[in-house]
Amino acid sequence: MQKTSSRLLSLLSLLQTRRGWSGEDLAERLGITPRTVRRDIDRLRELGYPITAAKGPAGGYRLDAGGHLPPLLFDDGQAVALAVALQTAATGTTIAEDAARALTVIRQVMPSRLRHRMDMLRVTAVRPPESGDASQVDTQVFTDLSTAIHSREELRFDYAQDRNAAAEQQRRRVQPHHLVTWSGRWYLLAWDLDRDDWRTFRVDRIHPRPPTGPRFTPRELPGGDVPAFITSRFRGSDGTTTDWPCRGEVVLDLPATAVAPFAEDGIVEELGPDRCRLALGSWSWTGLAATIGRFDADIEVIGPPELNAAFAHLATRYANAARTTTAP
Missing domain, CATH: 1.10.10.10 (Winged helix-like DNA-binding domain superfamily/Winged helix DNA-binding domain)
Structure with missing residues (x-):
């Protein structure tokens, strides 16, 4: 015992x-x-x-929850998970600062053995370069959006299409569904009542207009899976599939080992020491052709015909650009 x-x-x-x-x-x-x-x-x-x-x-x-509780009880795994979660929480928002302070407070009440394990974990959440100098998301905005999602109440807010165009905000009325992260940014997934379709909104460009509207019955998300739906939308598809809407195949005069690190979610097949087959997807045929064109090698298009047409379109555009002269 x-x-x-x-x-x-x-x-x-x-x-x-x-x-x-x-x-x-x-x-x-x-x-x-x-x-x-x-x-x-x-x-x-x-x-x-x-x-x-x-x-x-x-x-x-x-x-029961509530009341004054003694120090919380964590096992080794929970302590590690807590340290990682708080160090990487809500990158690019003011919540990140609150999370750092919370980690300091919780560390003080941990037994020395668990404090040592938490101190061994030093994790830095790096924002993607493409996020640029995106505005910080205010904690109160997170709270307002989360409350509306939980209460299933309609939201009204002003939305800036461009972070530098505060005067050009649009009034939006939505049924909020989820808060999600994508490439270091926070988004609100919601049903847009005025456009009668699902939309994603950058949280750092949302300015809530209280009070919230009437309660609503949540709509069924296409596919029923939030990560899959968000992935499909950012890839330009209709939300029923996570695959790229445009996908093609080419043969490159490059070793597979030189292509694979830059193929992201593409499929690379070795055809010889200096040749490989590449299957890749994109949101448009022109975008796909431009992506493949960054490989410094001869390209043989396997298909489909839309990819051939995209290369021809880019070839004309680049040829025109090459003939353009700039006045001194």
Whole structure:
């Protein structure tokens, strides 16, 4: 049998994992009698943990939320996960600063063994270069959007199409669905009531206009999967597939090892020491041709015909650019 102190910690850990436990279940998990469970529950209550007992023949216990709680209990895995999550939380927002302060406070109440493990984890969240100098997202905006999503209430807000064009804001009315991150930025996924379609909005360009509107019944997202839907939208498809809307194949006069690191989610097949087949996708045929053209090698188009046409279009454009002279 465990010592009383370690048994209390094990009991508290079990109570934190789910809403309610019967006395018999707790006794079986801990290898003690139901009477000992009742005594240990009383000890935890004396320490300040709000544990309520449910009525019934078997009895039951639940750790309630709220009130003043003693220091939280974390195991090794939870401590590591917490440190990583707080160090990488909400990059590019004011919440990141709050997360850093929260990590400092939580570290102070950790046992020395767990403090050491947390101190070993130094993670830096790097914003993608393409995010540029995007505006910081205010914590209050996050709170307003999250509250509306949870309450299922319509949102009204002013939306700037360009962060440098504050005077050109549009009034939008939406049914909010999810907050998501993509390439270091935060977006609101919502049903646009005026455009009768799903839309994504940069959170740093949203200026909520309280109060919120009437409650609504959430619509079914195409495909039912938020990550897949967001991926498809940013790739330019209709939301029912995560694949690129334009996909083609070419043969490059380059070794597969030289192409693979820059092919992102493409498929590279080795055809010889200095040739490879590349299957790649993009949001447009012209964009696909331009992406393939960055490889400094001869290109043989396998298909489809739309990709051949895109290369011809770019060839004409580049030829015109080459003939253009700039006056001194």
